[in-house]
Amino acid sequence: MxxxxxxxxxxxxxxxxxxxxxxxxxxxxxxxxxxxxxxxxxxxRNKLPGRKRSACMHCYGDELNRPAYSYLLGLYLGDGHILLPNEYRRTQSLQITCDDKWPGIMDSVEQAMREVLPNNKPCRVRRTGCHDVKAYSNHLTCHFPQHGPGKKHERSIALEPWQQEIVDTHPWQFLRGLIHSDGCRITNWATKTVDGVVRRYEYPRYFFTNTSTDIIGLFTATLDAVGVQWKASIPRLTGQVNISIARKDSVALMDAHIGPKY
Missing domain, CATH: 1.10.10 (Arc Repressor Mutant, subunit A)
Structure with missing residues (x-):
């Protein structure tokens, strides 16, 4: 024997x-x-006591908090990635890296994860100058089919029809997620001489920077959909694409729905 x-x-x-x-x-x-x-x-043996399954609209037909998902999708495309199970990890994990300078955004990221994955408690992992906000679920690739090998700017990034429908319905949440990850609101200034007196003028503008032309395309297409005017530039040294929003009416529209990081 x-x-x-x-x-x-x-x-x-x-x-x-x-x-x-x-x-x-x-x-x-x-x-x-x-x-x-x-x-x-x-x-x-399917005998785990009291264990709740992860919510999934595709596998189980669960309801999806669509505004929260639109925001989390923008965060994922900007600053997030998914780790798949291996010999050290039993579950997929979604990780959004948040700068410690913006604790309010960190709270918003965690809240969005709670609303999109109500049965999966997120956590925060401290790193130098930032925290990784993480959620664990084996249905993350159902929620974010853009996951794949390599860096995002080295592969095609396109929304599935169901994702595009959510973004079309909740465009500001999607833009907010992208700005909170790879964007900012700054105040520029310039001087002008009037009647011999040098006056300083300040004006706000928004920037969004990303290396993936596909993600830039999703961002600008959504700006077009909500009536925000923008301009693009490509710095010589980095090769990244900068999207600038500087027109007064467009900045006011962004302020009404997004505002500065906090």
């Missing part, structure tokens, strides 16, 4: 109701390893 492996022995004992700590002591393995083996055994 083939001898049972340590893992099989552990599962056998766990099914008899012996505690994780006692199994770990008897077999001389870490208690965390025993807990993981128990989790996998329960999942295999």
């Amino acid at each position: 083939t001898a049972l492996s340590v893992r099989e022995q552990a599962v056998h004992l766990l099914r008899r109701g012996i505690s994780n700590a006692e199994v770990a002591r008897r077999l001389r393995v870490p208690q965390g390893t025993v807990s993981w083996w128990k989790h996998q055994d329960l999942a295999k």
